[in-house]
Amino acid sequence: MTLVQKNKAIFLDRDGNVIHDKGAIISNEQVVFYEGVFESLKKLQDAGYLLFMISNQMCIATGDATIAEVDAVNDYIDCVLKEHDIVIKDWYICPHHPDDNCLCRKPKKYFIDKAVAEYNLDLSKSFIIGDHPSDVKTAEFNSMTGLYVLTGHGAKHLDLLDANELVFHNINTATQWILKHPNSIADLEAEIVEGVERLKAGEAVALPTETVYGLGADAFNVDAVKKIFTIKGRPMNNPLIVHVANYEQVKYLTAEIPDVAKKLMDAFWPGPLTIILPKLDIVPDFVTANNPTVAIRMPNNRWALKLIADADTPLAAPSANAFGCTSPTTAEHVENQLQNKCFVIDGGASRVGVESTVITLTEDIPKILRFGGITQEQIAEIIGRVTSGENKVHRNFESPGMLAGHYAPNTQLVICEDVEQIKKDFNSNDYAIMLLQDDKGIRVKNKIILSSEGNLVEAAVNLYSSMRYLDTLNCKKIVTHKFPNYGLGLAINDRLKRAETGSKK
Ligand code: TXA
Ligand code: MG
Numbered sequence: 001m002t003l004v005q006k007n008k009a010i011f012l013d014r015d016g017n018v019i020h021d022k023g024a025i026i027s028n029e030q031v032v033f034y035e036g037v038f039e040s041l042k043k044l045q046d047a048g049y050l051l052f053m054i055s056n057q058m059c060i061a062t063g064d065a066t067i068a069e070v071d072a073v074n075d076y077i078d079c080v081l082k083e084h085d086i087v088i089k090d091w092y093i094c095p096h097h098p099d100d101n102c103l104c105r106k107p108k109k110y111f112i113d114k115a116v117a118e119y120n121l122d123l124s125k126s127f128i129i130g131d132h133p134s135d136v137k138t139a140e141f142n143s144m145t146g147l148y149v150l151t152g153h154g155a156k157h158l159d160l161l162d163a164n165e166l167v168f169h170n171i172n173t174a175t176q177w178i179l180k181h182p183n184s185i186a187d188l189e190a191e192i193v194e195g196v197e198r199l200k201a202g203e204a205v206a207l208p209t210e211t212v213y214g215l216g217a218d219a220f221n222v223d224a225v226k227k228i229f230t231i232k233g234r235p236m237n238n239p240l241i242v243h244v245a246n247y248e249q250v251k252y253l254t255a256e257i258p259d260v261a262k263k264l265m266d267a268f269w270p271g272p273l274t275i276i277l278p279k280l281d282i283v284p285d286f287v288t289a290n291n292p293t294v295a296i297r298m299p300n301n302r303w304a305l306k307l308i309a310d311a312d313t314p315l316a317a318p319s320a321n322a323f324g325c326t327s328p329t330t331a332e333h334v335e336n337q338l339q340n341k342c343f344v345i346d347g348g349a350s351r352v353g354v355e356s357t358v359i360t361l362t363e364d365i366p367k368i369l370r371f372g373g374i375t376q377e378q379i380a381e382i383i384g385r386v387t388s389g390e391n392k393v394h395r396n397f398e399s400p401g402m403l404a405g406h407y408a409p410n411t412q413l414v415i416c417e418d419v420e421q422i423k424k425d426f427n428s429n430d431y432a433i434m435l436l437q438d439d440k441g442i443r444v445k446n447k448i449i450l451s452s453e454g455n456l457v458e459a460a461v462n463l464y465s466s467m468r469y470l471d472t473l474n475c476k477k478i479v480t481h482k483f484p485n486y487g488l489g490l491a492i493n494d495r496l497k498r499a500e501t502g503s504k505k
Contacts, residue, residue, distance in 0.1 A: 006122035007050050009089075009115065010178070011138075012041075013130030014055040016152015017171055019077065021131070024059035026069040028076040034151060038084040040175035045086060047179055052115055053077075054092040054128070054138075056105050061097035070095070089119060106130075107137035112144075125182070129174045133160045145184040147174040150349065155451065155458035158351055163210070163270075164302040166348040169465050173330060177348060191345045192307050198343050199311040204228045206320040206334045207307050208347030209243075209299040211272045211355050211373050212327040212464070213334050214317030215342060216243065216307075220252075222286045225316050231341045234323040239289040240316040241274050241356070244298050245308035252314060253283055253294050260383050261361055267382045270300035272352050272373025276360035287316045297356050303347040319355060320344075324502055326409055326471070329353055329464050353461040354491045359386070371491040373460070408502025409471035409478060415500050416481045426479040432470040434480040446473050456488040463492060467499065478503075 015021040018041075020032040045051060053074070059065040074091055081088060092111035096102035104110040115121055128139040129147045131154035136146030148154060148161055151170045161167070168174040181187035195205045202224040204217040215231060217224035219242045229236050244250055247265075250257065254277040257265070261275055279294035288294050296314075299305065308315050319327040320334045320342075328334045331346035338344075357372035359379065368376060368388035379386050411432070416422045419439050426433065432446040437454040448466045451458035470478045480496060483489040 004120065006120050006125075008048060008125040009050045009052055009119065009121050009123075010044050010126065011052045011054045011112070011115075011128040011130075011144075012088075012171075013128070013132065013135050013152075014053055014074075014077070016131035016154065017129055017149055018053070021152040024062075024064035025073050026065045028073060031073060031077060031080075033080070034171060036170075036172040038081070038086065040172045041081065041086045042084065043179060044175055047182075049126075049178075050089045050119055050121070051087065052090050052092060053088050054106065054111055056094045056096075056134070058095075058097055060095035061100065067095060090115060106132075106134045107141050109138075109141055112138065112142045125184070127178055127184070129171055131157075133157055133162075136161070136165050147177065147348075149174055150461060155461050156453070156455065158457070158461065161351075163300050163351075167351045169330065169349050169462075173332070173349065176332065177346060180346060188303065188345075188347065192303060192310065195307050195343060195345050196310045199224075199307070199313075199315070202227075204231055204342050205307070206331070206338070206342050206344040207304050207315075207317065208301055208331070208345060208350065209304045209317075210301045210350055210352045211299070212329055212350050212353070213320040213331065213344075214243065214299075214304070214315075215320035215334075215338075216315035216317035218311065219287050219314045219316040220282070220284065221313075222284045225284065225287055228316065228318065231338060232318065232321070232323050234318065236286075237289050238318075239291055239295060240287050240318050241295040241297050241358075242283070242287065243304065243308055243315045243317050244296060245305045246298075249308070249314045250296060253280060253296055254278060255280055258361060260366060263382050264359070264379070265298075268374050268378070269298040270305065271298070272300070272354075272356040273297065273379075274356045274358045274372075276358065276362060276369070278362065293360070293362055295358060301347065301350075303345060307345065324408055326464050326467050326499070327355060329461075333465070333468060349461075349465070351461060353463055353465075354488070354495060357491070371494050373488075373491070375487045376490065377487060408499045409467050411471050411473075411475060411478050411503065413467075413478045413480065413496070413500045413503045415496050416479060418481050422479055422481060426477070430476040432473050432475040432478045434466055434470060434478060436481070436483055446470065446475060456484065456492065459483070460488045460492060463495065 057070050094104040123144045126144045131149050131152035139146030148167045204227040206215050215228050274295045274297040276293045276295050283294050321327050322337050329350040331344045334344050352373040355372045357374045358370040360367050366386045429445045434448045438449045450462045483492045
């Protein structure tokens with residue numbers, strides 16, 4: 001008997017993933033491919049993956065498009081892909097409405113079963129890439145790996161996505177991850193095993209968290225922690241956040257958890273809130289920069305939690321960027337910036353996108369020292385009164401997130417009062433423009449919109465990667481505007497201000 005080797009496949013969602021999501025697309029002129037998508041699909045095909053398109057086209061059921069119109073557009077997309085030597089093996093289109101209870105709508109198995117039968121697929125080596133939680137659900141129901149992208153509706157629906165899912169900025173970064181992890185989660189698990197070994201051997205390891213990537217080391221091993229500073233090129237008098245995987249590990253760091261802290265932990269842990277509490281003597285002074293307090297956080301990322309739990313020690317970890325530069329929200333950002341100086345665990349993109357909120361409970365009224373992923377409004381809802389401002393109690397306090405110049409790109413960044421000022425002073429191709437929402441009046445070549453609907457949560461997810469991208473374009477300046485001063489806007493404005501100061505030449 002000869003064994004026929006099974007095929008591995010990639011199921012692609014069409015809208016918001018391969019082409020821009022524009023609602024019902026009924027003519028070829030509406031089709032806009034994402035930048036880099038041809039190169040990515042070609043790479044996947046060359047790596048031996050069969051490519052399929054799997055798409056819910058509810059617009060047919062709602063009457064916004066006819067089957068013939070959708071078919072014609074798909075034929076056109078197929079042709080364009082063929083011109084780039086990319087073959088879509090089959091197109092699987094569900095024309096139904098969710099209320100129809102059809103068999104073929106994602107996340108149901110119908111089309112995947114069909115593909116398996118017809119193309120002899122090994123689903124354990126196959127992936128779905130898509131911008132809707134139902135795409136990763138489809139993967140889960142079929143023992144595949146689902147990769148969630150932030151393009152299309154991805155950023156908007158993030159709150160519906162389980163915290164454990166792998167998230168990517170776009171199809172290109174998802175592709176890179178697949179090529180690096182052909183055995184999918186098993187390969188990521190192997191990275192964790194290696195990370196744990198290295199941490200135990202006193203090395204620093206870069207790890208994904210929901211806020212930004214961190215550069216972690218055993219918090220109780222001062223020599224290991226010193227390596228973080230060397231790798232980052234960061235002055236040694238800055239206190240670090242200590243990351244824990246569970247409440248047991250909190251007990252190694254602080255003696256007593258006051259009620260306010262308990263309430264905050266219950267509400268926001270694991271998550272982007274760092275709490276400053278009095279430290280135990282055993283916590284090295286080096287980690288806290290001789291402060292009598294320690295900053296503690298439990299990150300909401302499956303891989304970070306596994307790494308910390310398996311290393312069996314809290315990890316001191318600042319953001320994994322070179323000192324003063326933009327924080328990394330992908331493994332690739334870390335690799336580019338720290339240049340092979342450390343082992344990096346690649347868990348996809350950070351899904352919050354700005355650092356944790358730092359709150360101190362060592363003053364009379366709880367005080368936010370750094371705005372971040374949990375908003376002041378969210379905190380006030382749990383504990384009532386909360387202020388914000390500078391840290392008064394601690395000694396030796398020059399913490400990096402609080403430095404005036406930080407998070408800075410190489411290109412000079414300018415913050416305008418509002419979009420009107422950009423229109424007046426910077427409406428030219430000399431500048432790279434970063435806007436919260438689109439404004440048709442700004443017609444420049446390099447324009448990035450952080451959220452089509454002006455949503456600050458979405459804007460935060462895209463902030464640092466957009467700044468990095470704009471920084472590669474060699475424009476005269478990166479120009480943006482003040483963001484709304486509430487919710488995540490406070491954290492975004494804070495980072496922009498520091499980036500502006502830090503980027504002044
Ligand atoms: O989201 C985050 O917090 C990321 C990820 C990796 O977890 N980490 C991070 O670390 O941003 P880093 O080192 O870039 O920022 C540490 C911040 C400082 O800005 C400072 O405000 C605060 O933590 N911090 C640390 N120890 C402190 C202490 N003992 N007292 C007051 N603030 C402290
Ligand atoms: Mg989609």
